[in-house]
Amino acid sequence: MNPTLRKVVVPTLAIVVFLLLWEALVWVMGWPNYKMASPSDLIPAFQQYWDLFLVMGWQTLWRTVLGLLLAIVVGTLLGMIMGFSRTMRDALYPLLVGFNAIPKATVVPIVALMFVGAHDFNTVLIAFMISFFPIAVSVSIGLSTLEPEYRDILRALGASQTMIFRKIALPKTLPEFFGALKVSVTLAFIGTNLMEIVSPHGRGLGALFDSGKTNSDYPLMFAVLIALALLGIVLYYVVVALEKIFAGWAERQPH
Amino acid sequence: MSPLIKIKGVRHAYETASGPLPVLDGLEVTVNEGGFCAVVGPSGCGKSTLTRLIAGLMHPDEGEVWLHGELVKAPRSTVGMAFQNPVLLEWRTILQNVMLPLEIVPDGLKGAAAKDRARYLLSLVGLDGFEDKRPSELSGGMRQRASLCRALVHQPEVLILDEPFGALDAFTREDLWQTMHEVKEREPFTAVLITHDLREAIFLGDQVVVLSGRPARTQYVMEIPQIAKPTLDDLYTAEAAERLTILRHQIEIAQGRATPEEAS
Numbered sequence: 226m227n228p229t230l231r232k233v234v235v236p237t238l239a240i241v242v243f244l245l246l247w248e249a250l251v252w253v254m255g256w257p258n259y260k261m262a263s264p265s266d267l268i269p270a271f272q273q274y275w276d277l278f279l280v281m282g283w284q285t286l287w288r289t290v291l292g293l294l295l296a297i298v299v300g301t302l303l304g305m306i307m308g309f310s311r312t313m314r315d316a317l318y319p320l321l322v323g324f325n326a327i328p329k330a331t332v333v334p335i336v337a338l339m340f341v342g343a344h345d346f347n348t349v350l351i352a353f354m355i356s357f358f359p360i361a362v363s364v365s366i367g368l369s370t371l372e373p374e375y376r377d378i379l380r381a382l383g384a385s386q387t388m389i390f391r392k393i394a395l396p397k398t399l400p401e402f403f404g405a406l407k408v409s410v411t412l413a414f415i416g417t418n419l420m421e422i423v424s425p426h427g428r429g430l431g432a433l434f435d436s437g438k439t440n441s442d443y444p445l446m447f448a449v450l451i452a453l454a455l456l457g458i459v460l461y462y463v464v465v466a467l468e469k470i471f472a473g474w475a476e477r478q479p480h
Numbered sequence: 481m482s483p484l485i486k487i488k489g490v491r492h493a494y495e496t497a498s499g500p501l502p503v504l505d506g507l508e509v510t511v512n513e514g515g516f517c518a519v520v521g522p523s524g525c526g527k528s529t530l531t532r533l534i535a536g537l538m539h540p541d542e543g544e545v546w547l548h549g550e551l552v553k554a555p556r557s558t559v560g561m562a563f564q565n566p567v568l569l570e571w572r573t574i575l576q577n578v579m580l581p582l583e584i585v586p587d588g589l590k591g592a593a594a595k596d597r598a599r600y601l602l603s604l605v606g607l608d609g610f611e612d613k614r615p616s617e618l619s620g621g622m623r624q625r626a627s628l629c630r631a632l633v634h635q636p637e638v639l640i641l642d643e644p645f646g647a648l649d650a651f652t653r654e655d656l657w658q659t660m661h662e663v664k665e666r667e668p669f670t671a672v673l674i675t676h677d678l679r680e681a682i683f684l685g686d687q688v689v690v691l692s693g694r695p696a697r698t699q700y701v702m703e704i705p706q707i708a709k710p711t712l713d714d715l716y717t718a719e720a721a722e723r724l725t726i727l728r729h730q731i732e733i734a735q736g737r738a739t740p741e742e743a744s
Contacts (some may be wrong), residue, residue, distance in 0.1 A: 374567045381535040381636075382584045385558045391579070396571045474571040474614060 241384060262447040270448040277433060278452055285429035286418055286456060292352025293413040297406070300357040304364025308394075314365060325358040330419060337424045344428055348420040355416035356409040363405035367398030403468035406419035410460050418453065430456070483546075485511040485534060485638060486668045490543030491532035492529060492697075503529050504540065505695035511670060511687070518673045518685030520727065522735045526696040527674045531640045534672060535559050548637060557585035560669075562629035564643040566623040568615035574626050575611040578602060581634045588634055598720050601629040604666060605659050625659065632667055641669040646676065654712055661710060678727045679715055688723075690730040700730045 244264045251263035258266050269277065303321070307314040333351055340347050371394055379389045421431020430449050437445035469476075488506040493500040495631055503526035511517040532538045536555040545552040547559075549663050560581070568577045578598040582588035589597050602611060605625040616625055625646055631639055644652045652676060657680060664671075674682050682704055683690045690700040702723065707714065732738035 272634055352709075372565065372567065374563045374565055377532070377535070377537060377563075378561055378580075378630075379584060380537055381555050381559050381561050381640075382581050382585075383555045384584045388584060392583070393569065396569070399571075 226450055228462060251289025257260040259441065259443045262444045266444040267448045267451060270346060270442070270444040274433075274445065274448075278430075278448075281430045281433045282430065282452060283454060285414075285421065285431065285453075286460075288348045288429065289352050289410075289460065291411050292349045292416060293356055293410055295349065295353040296357035296360055296409055296413060299353070300405075300409075301364050301402075303357070303361040304367065307361070307365035314369070321361060329355045329416060333419050333423045337420070345418075345424075347424060348417050348427075348429070351420045352413040352416040355419075356413035359405040359408045359412070360402065363401040366397055367401040368394050371397060399472040400468075403464065403472050405444025406464050406468075407461065410464050411457065414453075414460060481512055483510045483671055484513040484515070485509065485517075485546055485672065486544075487530075487533070488544045488546070490540040490545065491695075492526075492533070492535065492538075492540045492542075495605065496677030497601040502695035504533075504697075506697035507543070507691075508698045509672075511672060512668055514526045515669055515687060516664070516671045516673065516685050517687045517689060518674060518675055518681035519689045519691060520681050520731065521555060521696060521699075522731065523676070525691050525694045525734070527691065528642055530691075530696075531561070531642045531674060534638065535561060535640055557581075558637040559640060560634065560636035560638070561640045562624075562627045562631040562642070562644045564646045566615075566620075566644075567737070568623055568626060568630075570615055573612050573614060574602065574607065574618070575599065577615065577626060578633050580628045580630060581676065581726055585634045594607055601632055601667070602626070604663055605629055610700035619652075621648055621656065624648060624656060627710065628656075628659075628663070632663070635667075637670060639669045641673040645672050645737070647678065653677075660684055675735065678731070681727070682708065682720060682723050683712075683715055688727060690713060690727065690734060692734045693736060699734055702727065733741065 248265060249262050251261055255383055256263075262270075303317065307317055321420040331349060332354065336347050336350055340350075375393050375397070377388055379393060384392070417429065418431040418434075421427045422435050426432075427435065434446055434449040437443070437449060487507055490504050491502070492504040495504040500645060502675060507530065509517065509519070509530075519527055519530065524551075528614060529538070531742055534547070534552070536545075536552045536559070539553070543660060547556070568574075569580070572580070575595065575598050579594050580595045582590070582597070588594070599608075599611060605628060607625055607629070610618065610622065610626075612721040615626070618626065628644065631641075645656050648656065661684070671684075673681070673684060682702075686704050686706050688702040688704065690702075691696060691697070692699040704723065733740055
């Protein structure tokens with residue numbers, strides 16, 4: 226089988242096998258759909274609510290992406306500050322670690338109360354708060370572990386600090402940055418959904434999930450899980466595609 | 481011939497937690513234009529500090545470093561450097577790596593002229609056909625050749641080589657010695673080479689400077705008459721053996737394992 230075909234066929238087959246096993250498990254155990262819905266229960270759920278899925282899915286998507294973009298900007302800036310200055314690293318690192326250690330599920334109700342009613346703002350804020358840490362850490366490590374010879378080569382030619390950053394530090398940090406971004410994109414997605422589920426009269430797929438719960442519509446809840454998984458996969462592979470474009474050089478070609 | 485590099489009475493100490501650590505103490509080195517000065521000495525005696533002084537990357541506590549009649553106060557674009565670690569940029573092709581200094585030095589070649597210059601140097605070191613490869617696709621020796629091209633691309637007055645062949649296997653290293661001679665014939669340069677290899681020092685250098693143990697001062701200087709088109713066979717002559725014996729003895733003195741009286 227040719228490699229490109231294999232890249233499509235093998236994962237598709239794996240998904241089909243997974244769905245069949247799931248269906249078979251529910252059937253064999255004789256579970257009712259409020260215990261565990263089967264894939265065949267989900268199709269009617271999607272058919273019934275497809276317009277809601279589109280609207281809510283879009284809300285979840287844009288809030289996640291906006292939160293992630295904020296995380297990229299703030300995370301990169303923090304990373305640069307900590308990467309270039311030892312003092313700032315010593316000062317900021319414990320603060321950041323402490324901040325990151327707080328489970329964001331506990332921050333969600335606080336934020337929801339603090340900015341009550343501002344659903345979009347709340348959601349974006351949590352998505353941002355949960356996802357900037359890996360980016361800040363990876364950028365700071367990438368910059369602070371730059372071998373001195375790299376700097377010397379350019380400094381000896383009279384290059385300025387900005388020149389060294391642009392020509393060497395920035396591109397050299399990109400693989401670490403994208404590695405962190407893959408973690409952050411998933412985290413931001415979790416953050417968005419946490420807020421959507423918790424906040425009253427919320428929007429997005431989280432709210433749809435919550436309404437499924439309130440109405441005891443179990444297939445709808447499972448259908449939301451699948452929709453979230455699909456959205457998560459799309460977001461993740463967008464990051465992978467960007468990584469290929471901007472840091473493809475870091476991927477070793479098999480010899 | 482006029483002196484291109486002049487290092488006079490240089491002293492330097494690093495600040496450490498347990499007080500100042502003197503690394504250089506009374507360093508005297510003079511290299512003529514077109515000369516090739518090999519610097520040997522015990523490990524950790526301050527040889528790399530010397531390269532950073534010439535490159536203008538740091539200032540000595542005392543003493544002066546002169547380059548082409550000018551006091552070195554800051555980095556200057558007339559220097560090319562190559563290290564033991566070739567530090568090629570993985571995201572650039574070999575050709576783009578070699579062209580890097582031209583993007584930085586004032587009035588460096590641009591566009592097609594820059595490419596031609598880089599291609600010419602790569603062919604000089606035997607890397608034709610590898611212009612569009614990534615550094616990760618090259619062997620250690622080839623990367624070091626590319627690093628050498630990068631150090632030369634902007635036609636520096638001084639080439640600073642800090643153990644560039646130290647991490648290579650013996651055969652590759654000897655190949656590169658030959659390459660150095662070939663390159664020097666076509667692309668004249670003045671060089672300071674830091675090395676641990678005495679054979680390398682006498683094969684490449686026209687002057688070998690032995691530094692004492694830390695803090696380093698100039699302990700011994702050996703002039704080596706240059707011959708046309710040297711080959712590796714020239715390392716196996718009686719003269720070469722005699723030079724190596726003298727230098728090895730000087731190193732032992734520098735390491736504190738022998739005293740000068742035993743010399744004669």
